[in-house]
Amino acid sequence: MAQIINHLPILQVIVPLLLGPFCVVLGHRGLARIIMVTTAVIMLVISAMLLGGTLQGEVFIYQLGGWAAPWGIEYRVDGLTAFVLITINLVHLLASVFCLGRADDNIAASARPVFYCAWLLCIAGLNGMVVSNDAFNVFVFLEISSLSTYVLISCGRDPKALLAAYRYLVMGAVGATFVLLSIGLLYMQTGTLNITDLAGIIAIRGSDRTVVMALAFFTIGIGIKSGMFPLHDWLPNAYGFAPNSVTVLLSGTATKVALYVMLRFLYNLFGAEFSLIEMPLDTVLIICAILGMLLAPIMALRESNLKRMFAWSSVAQISYMVMGIGLGSTAGAAAALLHLFNHSLVKVAVFMATGVLIARTGTARIRHLGGVAHHQRFACYTLLFGGLGLIGIPGTVGFVSKWMLVSAAVDKGWWWLAIPVLAGSLASAAYIWRIVETLWAKPAEIDLCKPGAPIHIVEWLPLSVITALALWFGLNASFPSELAALAANSLADTGQ
Amino acid sequence: MSVAGDGMAVPGLLNYWVAVGVLVCGLIMVVDSRNMVKKLIGLNLFQSAVFLIFITMGKVSNGSAPILDPAVSTYSNPLPHVLILTAIVVGVATTALGLALVVRIRRAYGTIYEDEIADKPQVEPEIIP
Amino acid sequence: MPNIGLINTVADIGLLAMLAATAVLMMRSQSPLTITILSGIYSLIMCTLFVVLDAVDVAFTEAAVGVGIASILILCVIKHKDEPNLQSAWPSGLSICLGLGVGVLAVLGTADMAMYGDPLAPVHQHLAPRFLGQSPQETGIPNVVTSVLASYRGYDTLGEVVVIFTAGIAVLLLLAGETRADGSGQHKVLTFPAGHSELIANPVLKMVLSRIIPIVILFALYVQFHGDYGPGGGFQAGVIFGAGLITYGLLCGPGKLPGLISEKGVITGMALGVLLYGAVGVSALICGGDFLDYSVLSDSQTAGQHLGIFLIELGVGMTVASTMVSLFISFNRDWG
Numbered sequence: 001m002a003q004i005i006n007h008l009p010i011l012q013v014i015v016p017l018l019l020g021p022f023c024v025v026l027g028h029r030g031l032a033r034i035i036m037v038t039t040a041v042i043m044l045v046i047s048a049m050l051l052g053g054t055l056q057g058e059v060f061i062y063q064l065g066g067w068a069a070p071w072g073i074e075y076r077v078d079g080l081t082a083f084v085l086i087t088i089n090l091v092h093l094l095a096s097v098f099c100l101g102r103a104d105d106n107i108a109a110s111a112r113p114v115f116y117c118a119w120l121l122c123i124a125g126l127n128g129m130v131v132s133n134d135a136f137n138v139f140v141f142l143e144i145s146s147l148s149t150y151v152l153i154s155c156g157r158d159p160k161a162l163l164a165a166y167r168y169l170v171m172g173a174v175g176a177t178f179v180l181l182s183i184g185l186l187y188m189q190t191g192t193l194n195i196t197d198l199a200g201i202i203a204i205r206g207s208d209r210t211v212v213m214a215l216a217f218f219t220i221g222i223g224i225k226s227g228m229f230p231l232h233d234w235l236p237n238a239y240g241f242a243p244n245s246v247t248v249l250l251s252g253t254a255t256k257v258a259l260y261v262m263l264r265f266l267y268n269l270f271g272a273e274f275s276l277i278e279m280p281l282d283t284v285l286i287i288c289a290i291l292g293m294l295l296a297p298i299m300a301l302r303e304s305n306l307k308r309m310f311a312w313s314s315v316a317q318i319s320y321m322v323m324g325i326g327l328g329s330t331a332g333a334a335a336a337l338l339h340l341f342n343h344s345l346v347k348v349a350v351f352m353a354t355g356v357l358i359a360r361t362g363t364a365r366i367r368h369l370g371g372v373a374h375h376q377r378f379a380c381y382t383l384l385f386g387g388l389g390l391i392g393i394p395g396t397v398g399f400v401s402k403w404m405l406v407s408a409a410v411d412k413g414w415w416w417l418a419i420p421v422l423a424g425s426l427a428s429a430a431y432i433w434r435i436v437e438t439l440w441a442k443p444a445e446i447d448l449c450k451p452g453a454p455i456h457i458v459e460w461l462p463l464s465v466i467t468a469l470a471l472w473f474g475l476n477a478s479f480p481s482e483l484a485a486l487a488a489n490s491l492a493d494t495g496q
Numbered sequence: 497m498s499v500a501g502d503g504m505a506v507p508g509l510l511n512y513w514v515a516v517g518v519l520v521c522g523l524i525m526v527v528d529s530r531n532m533v534k535k536l537i538g539l540n541l542f543q544s545a546v547f548l549i550f551i552t553m554g555k556v557s558n559g560s561a562p563i564l565d566p567a568v569s570t571y572s573n574p575l576p577h578v579l580i581l582t583a584i585v586v587g588v589a590t591t592a593l594g595l596a597l598v599v600r601i602r603r604a605y606g607t608i609y610e611d612e613i614a615d616k617p618q619v620e621p622e623i624i625p
Numbered sequence: 626m627p628n629i630g631l632i633n634t635v636a637d638i639g640l641l642a643m644l645a646a647t648a649v650l651m652m653r654s655q656s657p658l659t660i661t662i663l664s665g666i667y668s669l670i671m672c673t674l675f676v677v678l679d680a681v682d683v684a685f686t687e688a689a690v691g692v693g694i695a696s697i698l699i700l701c702v703i704k705h706k707d708e709p710n711l712q713s714a715w716p717s718g719l720s721i722c723l724g725l726g727v728g729v730l731a732v733l734g735t736a737d738m739a740m741y742g743d744p745l746a747p748v749h750q751h752l753a754p755r756f757l758g759q760s761p762q763e764t765g766i767p768n769v770v771t772s773v774l775a776s777y778r779g780y781d782t783l784g785e786v787v788v789i790f791t792a793g794i795a796v797l798l799l800l801a802g803e804t805r806a807d808g809s810g811q812h813k814v815l816t817f818p819a820g821h822s823e824l825i826a827n828p829v830l831k832m833v834l835s836r837i838i839p840i841v842i843l844f845a846l847y848v849q850f851h852g853d854y855g856p857g858g859g860f861q862a863g864v865i866f867g868a869g870l871i872t873y874g875l876l877c878g879p880g881k882l883p884g885l886i887s888e889k890g891v892i893t894g895m896a897l898g899v900l901l902y903g904a905v906g907v908s909a910l911i912c913g914g915d916f917l918d919y920s921v922l923s924d925s926q927t928a929g930q931h932l933g934i935f936l937i938e939l940g941v942g943m944t945v946a947s948t949m950v951s952l953f954i955s956f957n958r959d960w961g
Contacts, residue, residue, distance in 0.1 A: 010916045017787060018903040021896035024794060027889070064780040066909075066918030071755055073780045114798045121791055128784070136579055140784035143586045147788055150593055151795040159604035163613065166532065166597040173539050173590050174526060180583060181546045187576075188553045188738060191751030201751075213734025507637050507741040513732060514641040520728040521648040527720040533657055533703055537664050540695065541648055544671055547687075548644075551680045556749060557742030558630060561681045562769040563855065564761055570744070572679035573753045574769040578778055580683050581770070582785045585860060588690045589792035592952055595702045596799040599956070 005049070009062040009075040012046045012085065013128045013141075015039055020120035023113050032113040033100055039120060040093040043127070047085040054082040055486070069133075070194045076133035079490030080337070083483050084130050084260045087341050091252030091348050092123050094462035099245035101459040103355040106157040107243065115155055119249070122148040126257045135183045135269070136193045138261060139176065142225065146172045149254060153242040164237035171224055171234045178221030185214035186269075196494070199269050207274055215270055215279060222265070226258035228322050229292030232315045236299075239311035240364075244355030247307060251314055251351050252344040259321050259340060263333060266325065268494050276328035285326030290420045292319030297427030301434065306357070306364045309431060310350055313390055316424060317343045323417065324405055331408035334481075334488035339401035341480050342389070345470040346397060350386035352463045353379040356455060366435065370442030378455055380439050382467050387432035389470060392425045397470050400477040511552040519545035530611045532601065536594045543587045550576040550583075633677060637741075640674045652716070657703040665696040681856040682770045689864040694949070701956035765927035766853045766934065774858065775934040779917045782937070783902050785860075786944050793895045793948035797888065800955040834876055841869040849942050853934065859941030866942065867949025874950070891951045898944025905936045 004011075019039050023032040053060060054077065062075035077085070099119070107115055125145025132138050150172070154165035187193055189210050190201040202211060220231070227235040235255075239247050266275045276282040293316055300312035317339070324336025356379040357372060358364050373380035385396075392398035402421060409417040473480050518541060525538025554576035562574035598608055605613045647667045654660050668691025675684035716724075739746030756773050764772040774782055845866035852858030906917040914921035919933025 007910060007916070010910075014903065014906065014916065017783075018900060018907075021787075021790060021899045021903075024892055025896045025900070027892070063915055064917055065776060065778075066915045066920060067777050070752055072777050111798055114794050117794060118791065121787060124787075136582075136778075137781055137784070140582060140586070140781050140788070143590075144784055144787050144791065147589060147593060147791045147795070150597070151791065151798065154597060154600070154795075154799060159601075162597055162601050162604060166594065166601060169590065169594050169597065170526060170535055170539060173587075173594075174523070174542065177539075177543050177546055180543075181549065184546065184550045184553070184576075184579075185734065187579075188746075188748050191747045191749065191753070193575075193752075197751075205747075208737035210734050210737045213730060216730060216734075507634055507641075509735050509738060509740065510638065510641060511741055512735045512738060514645050516728055516731040516735070517645055518648045519731065520724040521652045523727060524716045524720045524724040525652050527723055528716040531655075531657065533699060534660055537651065537660055537699065540664065540691070541651065541667070544667075544691070547683075548671070548674070551675055551678045551683060552741065553739075553746070553748050554680065555678045555742050556744045559679055559742075559744075561679045561856070562757065563681075564757070564767040564769060571757050571769070573749050574756055574773055575753055576748075577680045577683050577770050578773045578781075580680070581686055581774060581860070582781050584683070584686050584690055585785050586788050588694055589788045591695055592698055592792045593795050593799075595698050596796040596955065599702055600799050 005053070006060075007062070008046050008050055008053075009060050009077050009131050010064065012043060012050070012131060013124055015042055015046075016120040016124035016127070017144075020117040020124065023117045023120065027113050029109050029112040032116040036116045036120060037093075037096050037100070040089070040096040040123075043123070044086075044089045044093045047082065047089040050077050051082040051086050051483075053077075054079045054490075070192050070197045073132070073134045073137050074194055074196075075131045076196070077131055078494065080260075080264070080487040081130055083337060083341070083487035084257065085127065087344050088123070088126055088130070088253040088257060091344050092249065094348060094352075094466055095245060095249040095252065097458050097462045098248055098352055098355070101245075101359075101456050103244035103359045103459065104155075104157075104246075105359070107155050111155070115152070118148040118151040119246075121145075122152060122249070123253065126253050129257050129261055133195045134193055135186065135195055135198065139180050139183060142176055142179065142261075145254065145257075146176060146225075149250065152246040152249075153238050155243050155246070156241045157243070158241050160237070161241035161243075164234075164241045168234040168238045171231075175221040175224030175231075178217045178224070180221075182214040182218035182221060185210050185217070189214075195264070195269050199271065199494075202269070202274075203271060207270075207278075211270070212279065215275055215281070218265055218270075219262070219281065219284075222258055222262045223288075225255075226262060226322075227255045227315055227318050229288045229296070229315060229319055232292070232296075232318070235315055236303075236308050236311040239314065240305055240308035244307075244351070244358060247311075248348055248351045248355060251311075252348040255314070255318055256340050256344060259318070259325070259336070263325055263336070263491065267333065267491050272328050276326070282326045282328050285322050286414075286417070289319040289323035289326060290417075292316060292322070293420050293424035294427070297424060297431060300431045301427070303431075304366055306354055306366050306369065306435070307351070308364075309366070309435075310347070310354060313428060313431070314343075314347060316428060317347070317390065319424075320402065320405060320421070323421075324408065327408055327412055327414070329408060329412055330488045330492045331411055332405075333491055334484045335401060335404040335408045337487050338404055338477075338481055338484035341484065342397035342401045342470075342473065345466055345473065346386045346389035349382055349463065349466045349470060350390070352459070352466065353383035353386065356459050356463070357383070366438055367442075370438055371440070373439040376455070378460060379463070382463055383439070384432075384436060385467060385470070387435065389474065391429045391432055395474055397474040397477070400474065400481070404481070512549060515545045515548040515552070517545075518548070530609045532598045532608045532610060533595070536591055536598070539594070540587065540591060543583070547580045547583060550580045636677045637674070640670055640677065643670050644674065657699075661696060661699045661703060664699070665692055668692045668695070682768075682858070682861075685856050685861050689861055693868070694864065694952070698952065698956055701953075763926070764930040764934070766930070768853055768855065770856075771852050771858055771934070772930075775937055776919060776930055779919075779933075779937060782941065783899075783906065783917070786899050786902055786941055789948050790895050790899050790944055793944075793951045794892065796955045797892065797951050801888070831876065834872055838869055838872055838876070841865060841872065845869060845946075849938065850935075852938060853931075859938035860945050862938075863942040863945025864949060866946040867953075870946065870950050871953045874954075891947050891954070894947030895944050895951065898940045898942070898947065901940035901943065902937050905933055905940070909933070 060077035064073040125141045128141030150169045223231045296316035303309040321336045324332045389396040389398040392402045406418045522542030529535045554573035559570045559572040560568045562571045651663045672684045672687040760772045766772040848857035849862035909918045912921040920926040920929040923929035
């Protein structure tokens with residue numbers, strides 16, 4: 001048993017990484033489904049065990065291939081890693097169950113094993129990015145998750161999904177290449193690839209112009225992958241036209257992991273002191289965040305497609321996390337992490353509800369969804385609840401993390417940041433109201449095809465679980481806030 | 497800085513500068529091309545500039561390829577080679593996937609030019625029967 | 626020896642000039658076919674430059690990938706009907722600003738870099754000395770690139786194989802697309818496109834090809850198993866082996882091919898390569914080591930390393946060869 005605990009960090013990644021290809025070999029839809037859900041359960045259990053270990057102050061180190069750290073690749077799980085792992089694997093389990101439903105019945109049965117395989121490889125890549133303590137290995141797993149994401153998006157019903165996947169592929173590859181270039185420059189100046197080692201050497205040698213360039217290119221590259229405001233161009237279409245269950249998965253995991261990598265590199269590898277205080281990166285991030293908070297809701301208001309509208313809302317919400325990272329303080333990082341967790345819960349609930357509605361009515365056009373709430377009560381009420389969380393109404397999870405964010409800003413003396421946060425929240429209230437008005441009050445513009453089709457258990461089960469979690473953590477936020485604070489502390493500890 | 501005497505250090509930073517130039521060409525192709533295939537080729541150009549930067553940093557003057565041989569004493573750094581082997585393969589995988597998407601897009605829209613897709617009236621299956 | 630340093634320098638500068646010129650031509654050209662050919666030339670120059678810079682394994686890969694696979698795939702995609710649409714030969718203001726911004730930033734960043742070939746540069750100090758000094762004792766393999774690739778950083782290589790696998794299944798999924806709704810769906814036998822039949826009817830071509838194939842396969846096997854001692858390894862061998870299989874498929878002509886080159890066979894081959902690689906890692910785990918720690922696989926450390934590296938290179942070769950076939954067949958489907 002003790003042996004298995006030592007191997008947990010690697011099992012977290014290789015279980016989905018190897019079971020994915022196995023699904024394809026089996027080539028059987030039913031078996032592939034069973035494997036997918038079982039894997040998701042195993043992964044959640046592993047992350048829970050890792051979280052349990054880190055809560056007792058343990059840091060898991062794993063040397064791949066048995067080679068000692070700077071020569072071989074190292075996995076490292078501390079409080080922050082475990083926090084992100086539990087978030088993404090929780091979302092992954094719920095999304096996997098949701099995926100079994102009828103939200104995406106356009107994907108042919110024969111294509112299913114490959115679809116499930118890409119799904120597992122995607123989550124394996126994301127987990128690999130989180131646990132790896134080797135800069136180049138992060139790049140490799142970034143590419144595994146990216147490539148499989150392009151495949152997943154291209155399975156969307158609308159031919160526009162192909163265009164969305166293509167555009168994401170081009171932007172994503174440019175971003176990943178910038179990250180690769182940045183890693184190369186760091187290696188050039190230090191001779192190492194291990195993140196802890198890099199941080200130590202940079203701290204001793206001091207930075208030079210090459211390291212500054214590496215920082216700039218890293219921020220651009222990871223900014224693209226995380227959907228940071230001016231680099232978010234791929235996101236609305238990718239979320240909007242991807243299969244419904246894929247949108248659920250991506251919204252709760254992919255951008256979150258990219259933000260985690262940003263946090264880890266900026267705070268630990270480059271050092272918060274250098275990247276955010278010595279360099280003007282804090283100003284850049286805060287400006288991007290403010291623009292995103294204010295402009296993305298306006299784009300959401302103008303949007304006619306339900307999923308794309310919520311994708312714009314994701315761009316807005318990512319801006320809040322970027323702001324937390326840009327504050328450069330432990331409190332700011334904790335707020336960003338809590339918002340990351342809370343937004344995952346809320347947005348996953350919203351996209352699941354959206355997926356149910358779209359699968360039932362066959363349309364994503366907002367104006368065609370008039371009066372749907374009278375047929376699909378459960379989905380519409382969870383959508384409403386999620387919407388309130390997105391606005392940040394007191395009593396919802398969105399409020400808790402936005403409050404923490406504002407108090408972190410006030411601590412730093414930047415009280416004026418409360419203004420864009422408030423303005424952004426009001427703007428999001430506007431688009432949520434528009435949806436509520438349509439779903440409940442407007443008459444149906446066209447006849448719905450199958451309004452009465454009942455909601456299936458694999459759809460309402462994950463939807464109720466995630467809504468219950470969001471409800472509970474909104475009313476009693478002590479547990480996630482403590483976790484986020486611990487995670488941010490472990491970030492600060494590693495930095496010293 | 498540049499030891500012209502034995503002609504070894506003459507390239508100086510030239511490799512890096514040319515790589516940056518190629519990188520800029522690639523980036524311009526990616527941003528500017530409306531032809532989706534040309535865009536992917538630009539992406540390849542962009543990536544290979546980064547590969548050149550990696551391989552240049554691994555070079556040691558008068559070194560030899562890192563295959564150990566008793567007759568040789570100086571070797572170039574093998575690690576950048578390993579990293580770039582992986583990166584090249586990742587790059588071609590991305591290209592292949594991108595090209596497959598282009599083939600499907602051409603089937604759906606009848607063109608590989610992005611602006612022509614934008615001009616086309618959208619026949620969107622709003623209601624799936 | 627006459628001044629090798631000087632020859633090296635001249636070759637480096639000359640190739641850089643050609644590289645830059647080709648890149649600019651590619652940027653300015655509008656015809657898809659011209660750009661494709663230029664991109665092949667570019668890769669060839671790049672590949673020569675890699676040899677000058679002592680990266681023989683990388684050069685081998687660039688030759689197989691950039692000159693070979695990438696060019697062929699692009700040629701499969703572009704068609705005559707894709708007339709160049711009118712776009713000015715010079716890029717727009719926005720992209721020039723963006724490109725110049727990145728370029729100026731990057732050139733400023735080069736100011737603190739070590740000069741070309743400087744043996745005292747920080748990049749040569751920390752990790753590399755151990756790889757060059759200890760790897761013969763630790764892995765028993767003279768090609769340091771292979772030992773680092775397959776052992777010290779073997780996990781990255783597993784990731785690389787997974788990436789290839791992803792691309793392979795993705796292309797099959799995308800281009801097999803609309804699975805014919807005749808229900809059968811299972812074990813579809815892939816056919817090579819009919820257009821090639823006239824090509825193969827040419828007796829000269831047919832005879833030359835049939836003589837070349839065994840040599841190609843033999844060379845692939847050499848590259849596969851000699852990668853420990855010379856440039857090459859599973860990836861390069863897989864590409865060559867795949868090329869051999871494709872040629873064989875072309876020779877058989879349109880119609881049904883032997884079972885190996887069916888869709889099911891190709892998918893299984895791709896997945897089995899990844900699974901073989903993973904199985905080596907998991908067996909190390911079961912034998913009490915860390916994941917991918919080959920040393921525990923056998924009695925002595927070097928024997929274990931040898932066994933592990935042999936097996937994972939085999940896995941890489943299997944995945945790559947099957948992916949090559951899958952790519953070629955998918956892209957050549959008749960889209961009528």
